Amino acid sequence: MYFENFQALMHMDGHGVYVWSAVAVTVVALLWLIIAPLAKQRGLLKEISRDIQREQDRQHATNNIPDSVDSKESV
């Protein structure tokens, strides 16, 4: 290592505060570019499967209407 110890690496002769804050902001920004789309993907797939479920429920509901009419006629 170029520095004598961990403290020297953190301090960087007074420049540590600049270097490490630049690194910290960069790491957070880059992580956000990965985590945000992954979370979005989960949400999208859930949303799509919920839509399909709702569609199927509606289809079941409309399919059941003629049945109820039939049962009324039979009474």
Add this chain to the structure above:
Amino acid sequence: MTWLSNGSPSWQWFHRLGSPRWFYHRSGRWLPWLSLAALLVLLNGLVWGLAFAPEDAKQGNSFRIIYIHVPAAFLAQSGYFIMAIAGAIGLIWKMKISYMVMKSAAPIGAVLTFIALFTGAVWGKPTWGAYWVWDARITSMLILLFLYAGVIALQYAYHSVDAASKASAILALVGTVNIPIINKSVDWWYTLHQPATIKLTSAPSMHMDMFMPLLVMIVGFYLFYAVALILHTRNEILRRERKTSWVRELANAKAGR
């Protein structure tokens, strides 16, 4: 266009690549390896640059910001070309996936431009004595940020996806004028910003011990960019293809039904 895919095998990859479904499945297989490579290369370059490279004779340790500043600025500009070229392919060949790539490239490019500007400002304080100066390089990078923001905003300015895509593509193409201005700004105008460290035509103006980690970081940022672009594009595919049977099957499989 079917005669192309039937007749000549050399065109098949082009058509397959244009198929959102093919891209989604294939990129899913690439992603783990690409992510692992990006992580390893970035970690390696960062540790090398921050802890092992020698310090700069004039700037001291503050110069280590170069290991994130230059790769971010590099990819902010490369990413702009990728966005503009994707837009052009969309306009010319009406390839579905290219507009999705264009839309996905905008927020990634904006974040990278922000990183370049932010790290530059933090580097400016110990080196120039100021966080911000209105010089040509910095101002043209700020314009780059606004161009990315413009493309993002246009995506939401239209009801029709097609109109939004076309308008964004045209803005992206017109904005490419700014890229050579960014590159040449340090030569054309008097500036505090140091001249380019890396030129394709000549040896780097840097000692090899300092230059090698920078090269590693640039490769790492390219790998990272590929991962981020693929992730964003896959979401755009899901969003626009949500009515197709393959996306519905995928959603059902993920939901365990």
